[in-house]
Amino acid sequence: MKGVSPFLLAVWLPSTSFGQESLSKGIPSDAGSPDAPVLFCIGMHIEPHGGGMSKLVKSGIQGNGPGARGGKGYKDVAFFRRHAADIRTVAEIVEAHQGKLTIQAQTPFTQTAAELKEMILGEMEKRGHEIALHFHEDAHMGRTVNDLTVETWTAVLKEEIEWIRKAGGQKIRYWSGGNLYPGVLEAAVGAKLNVMGDYKNPKSQESDPKLLTVFPWRPSKGPKDNDVGEFAKHSAAGKVIYLPSGLFGKTNYGGRRRSEEAGGDAKYFDFLTEGLEASLRAARKDRVNVFHITVHAGEFKGRGGKPFAVISEWLTKVIDPLVRDRKARWATFTEMADEFLQWEKGHPNVDPRETGMAPRPHAETARRRPNLSDDVPESPAREIGAGPFPLSEDPV
Numbered sequence: 044m045k046g047v048s049p050f051l052l053a054v055w056l057p058s059t060s061f062g063q064e065s066l067s068k069g070i071p072s073d074a075g076s077p078d079a080p081v082l083f084c085i086g087m088h089i090e091p092h093g094g095g096m097s098k099l100v101k102s103g104i105q106g107n108g109p110g111a112r113g114g115k116g117y118k119d120v121a122f123f124r125r126h127a128a129d130i131r132t133v134a135e136i137v138e139a140h141q142g143k144l145t146i147q148a149q150t151p152f153t154q155t156a157a158e159l160k161e162m163i164l165g166e167m168e169k170r171g172h173e174i175a176l177h178f179h180e181d182a183h184m185g186r187t188v189n190d191l192t193v194e195t196w197t198a199v200l201k202e203e204i205e206w207i208r209k210a211g212g213q214k215i216r217y218w219s220g221g222n223l224y225p226g227v228l229e230a231a232v233g234a235k236l237n238v239m240g241d242y243k244n245p246k247s248q249e250s251d252p253k254l255l256t257v258f259p260w261r262p263s264k265g266p267k268d269n270d271v272g273e274f275a276k277h278s279a280a281g282k283v284i285y286l287p288s289g290l291f292g293k294t295n296y297g298g299r300r301r302s303e304e305a306g307g308d309a310k311y312f313d314f315l316t317e318g319l320e321a322s323l324r325a326a327r328k329d330r331v332n333v334f335h336i337t338v339h340a341g342e343f344k345g346r347g348g349k350p351f352a353v354i355s356e357w358l359t360k361v362i363d364p365l366v367r368d369r370k371a372r373w374a375t376f377t378e379m380a381d382e383f384l385q386w387e388k389g390h391p392n393v394d395p396r397e398t399g400m401a402p403r404p405h406a407e408t409a410r411r412r413p414n415l416s417d418d419v420p421e422s423p424a425r426e427i428g429a430g431p432f433p434l435s436e437d438p439v
């Protein structure tokens with residue numbers, strides 16, 4: 044050890060080696076108001092690990108999603124059971140804070156669950172969580188997915204929903220995914236889905252500043268690649284309610300929760316706290332205000348031996364006080380949408396996105412918003428399994 048300064052040693056060792064990382068940010072007491080509560084939820088994505096293309100798609104090339112990466116993924120019973128156990132653990136933590144998850148599932152997780160008669164999704168629904176669809180379109184329909192017809196999309200969405208039903212989930216109204224397909228809204232309505240969220244361009248892995256708000260709306264048209272102008276515009280005639288993630292101002296974070304650029308779990312959750320604070324400050328008493336964060340099944344890796352500690356600490360330090368002060372309220376995604384439906388009845392001619400206020404300056408700089416909701420970029424490095432974890436377990 045001679046010649047190695049203690050400072051360098053401290054930098055080199057992961058911080059968790061010295062004990063639990065800790066959160067450093069809280070919500071200032073002047074943020075938020077019980078007159079304008081923010082509805083809050085934790086979304087959980089289940090990725091298509093080990094999945095393949097739907098037989099309803101006649102031809103095509105397997106896409107780049109986790110389904111294409113090889114390995115058995117959720118077809119491996121041990122892998123499935125490990126993630127199912129993680130989902131239960133997160134649910135228990137959230138329930139200890141009187142909270143709710145919206146668990147978004149897809150094949151092959153749902154298929155394996157049904158085949159094993161492992162009714163985890165039904166059990167979660169009975170416990171007050173919401174079951175929904177997370178739809179990696181290229182995993183299920185191949186690389187040319189955005190050239191397929193609305194009818195094909197609807198058929199595959201229905202097929203995915205049917206597998207969720209077989210795994211016990213019954214009330215499916217929300218989906219995430221299909222973000223580059225202009226017909227996605229129409230296709231989803233055909234499959235009886237009517238609430239959407241977590242928009243992100245799967246190519247750039249970025250959301251869009253136009254979507255950074257706390258007010259739900261009805262998109263006028265589906266999103267196009269590099270053009271969410273119409274999608275971000277409210278139309279009272281729209282059949283789908285879009286739930287934004289909230290306001291996030293920082294743009295220089297690398298992304299997903301476990302990324303090194305984010306600086307680890309505690310820093311990532313501190314970043315979420317900042318977004319929550321901005322969202323509380325943007326909330327209005329004459330609107331429905333929403334905010335959510337997203338976690339992934341299986342992303343809890345055991346760093347420092349306490350993989351779930353950070354979420355537990357965050358709920359205790361950040362969320363519980365807001366709920367106690369009635370500045371935030373737990374709600375599943377469709378409960379948020381139902382509150383929006385109620386609000387619409389009382390405000391028939393109001394554009395929910397029209398606030399009469401100048402845009403918040405930081406929203407314009409948020410083009411490089413971190414990947415709060417979802418996947419790793421489709422970079423070649425990812426495809427060949429770069430990163431600290433075994434490829435098949437990577438959260439995406």
Ligand SMILES: [Zn+2]
Nearest residue numbers: 088417418439
């Ligand atoms: Zn995903």
